[in-house]
Amino acid sequence: MERERVQLERDEKKLEMEIKKAAKEGNQDVLKMLAKQLVQLRKQKARTYAASSKIHSVGTHAKVMQSNAKMAEVMGNTAKTMGEMNKVINPAGMSKTLQEFSKASAQMDMTDEMISDTLDDILTESGDEEEEDQIVNQVLDEIGIDLSGKLANAPSAVRGKVGESRLPNVPTEDDILEKLSRLRSD
Structure with a gap:
């Protein structure tokens, strides 16, 4: 296709040169015939571009179909493998094994x-x-x-009733004043 397109471009350039030559000579019949050939040549060139794009499109579709076929084949193999695995694996047995493992781990x-x-x-x-x-x-x-020695002399905590405001064996103000007056007299 590419070679044919290159050949058509060469032919187009030749025709354009011949058209210019015929126009300079003033030959109207040859000029019209060459112009008609140029139009036909350009249409053929456009058709080669269209055919090339169609061929490219067909090639792309063929590649897509090939990849779809390969994917279908792989999916079939996967489904077959999964079916075989389902036959081999017992879900109840797997659950029991996992529970036993959990117990042993605990x-x-x-x-x-x-x-x-x-x-x-x-x-x-x-x-x-x-x-x-x-x-x-x-x-x-x-x-x-x-x-x-200090622990023996340390006051101990007195446990009383909840809400009791006064602790037992705690001297009152009068007791303190009396002891103070005795100390002064000694």
């Missing part, structure tokens, strides 16, 4: 937690609390605080 988590707790208990029961108390007492002794 048991394993509980066992791991129990082992961790037991190890923590074993590691802390080896006299660590007594050693911790000794270290605290040593530090307090170094800074001059006698914890046991």
Whole structure:
């Protein structure tokens, strides 16, 4: 098609030159005949473009049809494979297996937690609390605080009834004034 189009373009240029030559010579009969040939040549050239686009369109349609056929073949194979998998896989069995896995996983988590707790208990029961108390007492002794002596003299919390405004063994204002006067007299 391309070669034919190139040949038609060459022929068109030759005809145009002959038309110019005939026009210069003033030969009207030859001029009309050459003009008619030029019109026919241009129509044929346009037809080659139309035929080329149709051929290109047919080629494109053929490629689309080929890809559709290939896709249909692949979809058929996929459907066949899925059907075979459905025969092999038992949904109820898969569900049961997943439930068993979940149970086993939960048991394993509980066992791991129990082992961790037991190890923590074993590691802390080896006299660590007594050693911790000794270290605290040593530090307090170094800074001059006698914890046991001060704790014995420290007031303890009194538990009373809810809403009771006065705590037992709390001196009143009169008791405080009396003790103050005794201290002054001594």
